[in-house]
Amino acid sequence: MDKNNSKAWLYLLPAMIFLGVFMIYPLFDVIIYSVEEGYNFASQTYFGIGDYNFAYVLRDTYFLQALKNTFILVIITVPLSTGIALLISVGINSITKLRDFYQTVFFLPYVTNTLAVGLVFMILFKKTPYSDGFVNLLITSLGGTAVDFIDGPYWAKMFVMCFYTVWVVLPFKILILTSALASVNPDYYKAARVDGTSKLRIFTRITLPMISPMIFYLVITGFIGAFKAYSDVVAIFGTNLNAAGMNTIVGYVYDMLYGDSGGYPSFAAAAALILFAIVLTITCINLLISDKNTHYA
Amino acid sequence: MKIVLQNLTKRYPNRNKKIKEDVIAVNNFSFEIPDGQLIGLLGPSGCGKSTTLNMICGLEKPTSGKIFFGDDDVTDLPPENRGVGMVFQSYALYPHLTVLQNIMFPMENLKGKDKMTKEAMRARAEEAARMVQIDQLLERKPSELSGGQQQRVAIARALVKVPRVLLLDEPLSNLDARLRLQTREEIRRIQRETGVTTVFVTHDQEEAMSISDLIVVMEAGVVQQIAKPQLVYEDPINLFVAKFLGTPPINVFEGEVKGGVVYIGEDAVMKAEPDSSWKEGAPGAAPGVALKDGRVTIGIRPEGFDPEKDGELRCGLTAVEVMGRDTSIVATNAHAANGSIRTIVSTEELSEVSGETVNFRIKPSRIYLFDHETGARVRCRFTPLR
Ligand SMILES: Nc1ncnc2c1ncn2[C@@H]1O[C@H](COP(=O)(O)OP(=O)(O)O)[C@@H](O)[C@H]1O
Ligand SMILES: [Mg+2]
Numbered sequence: 269m270d271k272n273n274s275k276a277w278l279y280l281l282p283a284m285i286f287l288g289v290f291m292i293y294p295l296f297d298v299i300i301y302s303v304e305e306g307y308n309f310a311s312q313t314y315f316g317i318g319d320y321n322f323a324y325v326l327r328d329t330y331f332l333q334a335l336k337n338t339f340i341l342v343i344i345t346v347p348l349s350t351g352i353a354l355l356i357s358v359g360i361n362s363i364t365k366l367r368d369f370y371q372t373v374f375f376l377p378y379v380t381n382t383l384a385v386g387l388v389f390m391i392l393f394k395k396t397p398y399s400d401g402f403v404n405l406l407i408t409s410l411g412g413t414a415v416d417f418i419d420g421p422y423w424a425k426m427f428v429m430c431f432y433t434v435w436v437v438l439p440f441k442i443l444i445l446t447s448a449l450a451s452v453n454p455d456y457y458k459a460a461r462v463d464g465t466s467k468l469r470i471f472t473r474i475t476l477p478m479i480s481p482m483i484f485y486l487v488i489t490g491f492i493g494a495f496k497a498y499s500d501v502v503a504i505f506g507t508n509l510n511a512a513g514m515n516t517i518v519g520y521v522y523d524m525l526y527g528d529s530g531g532y533p534s535f536a537a538a539a540a541l542i543l544f545a546i547v548l549t550i551t552c553i554n555l556l557i558s559d560k561n562t563h564y565a
Numbered sequence: 566m567k568i569v570l571q572n573l574t575k576r577y578p579n580r581n582k583k584i585k586e587d588v589i590a591v592n593n594f595s596f597e598i599p600d601g602q603l604i605g606l607l608g609p610s611g612c613g614k615s616t617t618l619n620m621i622c623g624l625e626k627p628t629s630g631k632i633f634f635g636d637d638d639v640t641d642l643p644p645e646n647r648g649v650g651m652v653f654q655s656y657a658l659y660p661h662l663t664v665l666q667n668i669m670f671p672m673e674n675l676k677g678k679d680k681m682t683k684e685a686m687r688a689r690a691e692e693a694a695r696m697v698q699i700d701q702l703l704e705r706k707p708s709e710l711s712g713g714q715q716q717r718v719a720i721a722r723a724l725v726k727v728p729r730v731l732l733l734d735e736p737l738s739n740l741d742a743r744l745r746l747q748t749r750e751e752i753r754r755i756q757r758e759t760g761v762t763t764v765f766v767t768h769d770q771e772e773a774m775s776i777s778d779l780i781v782v783m784e785a786g787v788v789q790q791i792a793k794p795q796l797v798y799e800d801p802i803n804l805f806v807a808k809f810l811g812t813p814p815i816n817v818f819e820g821e822v823k824g825g826v827v828y829i830g831e832d833a834v835m836k837a838e839p840d841s842s843w844k845e846g847a848p849g850a851a852p853g854v855a856l857k858d859g860r861v862t863i864g865i866r867p868e869g870f871d872p873e874k875d876g877e878l879r880c881g882l883t884a885v886e887v888m889g890r891d892t893s894i895v896a897t898n899a900h901a902a903n904g905s906i907r908t909i910v911s912t913e914e915l916s917e918v919s920g921e922t923v924n925f926r927i928k929p930s931r932i933y934l935f936d937h938e939t940g941a942r943v944r945c946r947f948t949p950l951r
Contacts, residue, residue, distance in 0.1 A: 455654075462644045
């Protein structure tokens with residue numbers, strides 16, 4: 269190894285140490301936990317090595333519920349939030365007056381604390397002895413019947429959760445997309461106008477391809493983020509998510525470790541690895557698709 | 566197709582919001598561009614060239630004034646209905662499309678009875694590509710092409726719909742010097758072949774001189790002079806035009822006219838008498854002012870100096886530079902605009918030059934007088950003192 273090379277490794281060392289201690293080591297630790305059957309926290313002993321933990325988790329109805337919830341959340345919110353963000357960004361980009369103002373408005377949720385936003389959603393949706401919540405007031409005033417969004421039917425709870433997730437992730441996506449749109453060289457649009465290109469065609473044939481790397485970036489990070497949903501759900505539905513039937517995979521992992529019925533690091537590790545495998549697979553598929561369809565300038 | 570610009574004016578609200586006053590990007594521009602000619606729109610950066618071009622194109626609406634293509638008033642037409650092709654400084658080739666797709670893009674927008682089949686579009690695109698000699702590169706992406714090739718693709722795309730008018734906004738400024746020379750010949754050839762009326766914007770006077778049929782010199786939104794390239798150089802209308810054209814630039818002196826003699830400092834360099842064939846303000850007469858005694862600004866082209874032992878203009882010798890076929894004498898004179906002058910002389914004349922000082926005779930055909938305040942050309946005839 270020549271001198272330059274060893275120098276490079278020296279510079280990399282701090283980052284490598286951090287990555288090793290906080291990323292690589294825990295990952296291996298989780299893998300080890302996940303295959304130790306009947307692990308006992310107190311005595312730090314286990315019976316044997318095997319796939320029992322995975323089998324247990326995959327049969328656990330709470331886990332299956334969490335899996336279903338997470339998938340619904342991902343499938344609904346990722347396309348929806350990206351699409352809405354794109355619409356709003358195009359809107360913001362096409363106005364000249366008050367652009368900064370709108371940008372700030374749409375960015376507010378990003379700088380607001382998750383739990384505070386969750387509280388606002390409670391006020392909007394929750395039934396209390398004193399009021400039915402703002403949304404129910406709207407529904408009844410339009411002639412519908414009030415729905416309990418927090419403790420009521422599954423679809424209502426899911427609706428609130430998706431609504432909330434979309435709303436929370438919008439600002440970041442709008443920020444990314446407005447800057448992507450603004451960085452497209454205006455000469456492309458001028459050239460298109462000289463050729464009499466319709467607005468729709470300009471959008472689909474020029475704008476979209478130009479910002480496609482950013483869209484794919486948002487989709488991939490959106491998938492990963494939605495798969496890891498947890499704190500938002502707690503903010504709305506409280507900590508007893510299994511009882512509410514609104515648990516997520518990360519919530520399940522947490523409960524297995526620290527929840528009322530917790531103390532099972534092996535089950536938690538197995539669930540965490542299943543999540544890891546899902547996210548890895550989806551990200552790989554995303555990258556494959558994006559490689560074929562994305563133009564990188 | 567001739568293009569007529571009638572009192573074309575464009576005002577923009579100032580970008581600096583604190584300044585209420587509008588920016589006048591183009592001020593009362595009137596001109597008739599003859600059919601099939603290549604017009605060089607020349608001026609320093611920010612003088613309103615792009616704005617003028619964009620108004621001809623239809624990308625910008627004039628604040629006032631009218632534009633005609635032939636006899637059609639196109640002032641209120643959108644660009645796609647004017648039949649213009651435009652080449653941008655950045656080329657604006659769509660990076661995600663191949664060369665062929667880029668050239669076909671304008672035709673794919675055609676609607677109704679103009680709609681073309683895929684095969685027809687392809688054939689036309691290939692024809693355009695052949696004309697600019699990029700028919701080997703049709704399947705490549707723009708990022709896989711050199712700057713010069715990208716430029717050709719942009720020209721092919723602008724020409725593919727057979728426009729009535731071709732507009733080029735600083736098309737060569739992103740190319741290196743050698744390619745720039747080559748590509749401007751190419752543009753000239755294509756323009757000749759197609760006979761399309763062309764407006765070529767540039768801030769490079771050499772470029773404009775070399776390819777234009779007519780040059781329009783602009784400054785601060787105002788047209789200064791419209792003439793054939795050689796005439797703009799030999800008969801500049803004012804000090805700005807004289808200074809803007811020519812490399813090396815014209816040498817400018819502060820001087821004086823006393824009793825029909827032009828002085829630079831103490832040195833009497835030339836006899837000047839009023840031009841009898843010219844009358845100020847007469848119809849058809851070239852713009853300018855009449856000769857009178859007093860301070861003047863004197864411009865002398867670099868090739869207007871003959872080094873001679875008993876030359877009238879006395880200067881200090883700084884350096885003799887031989888650059889290829891040109892030889893330059895760099896000299897100092899207290900009355901020159903920045904204290905120093907640069908001349909171009911033939912090598913034979915160099916035998917006269919040595920020591921600390923150099924004296925020059927001035928050629929009457931290369932000296933110009935300008936009004937000391939306005940820079941307007943002083944119309945007069947020169948004769949040597951001896
Ligand atoms: N959209 C605009 N808003 C305000 N001022 C503008 C705008 N476009 C151009 N200008 C101003 O008009 C003048 C002429 O610009 P331009 O035509 O681009 O010059 P050139 O192409 O000769 O460099 C400049 O002073 C420029 O700042
Ligand atoms: Mg310009």
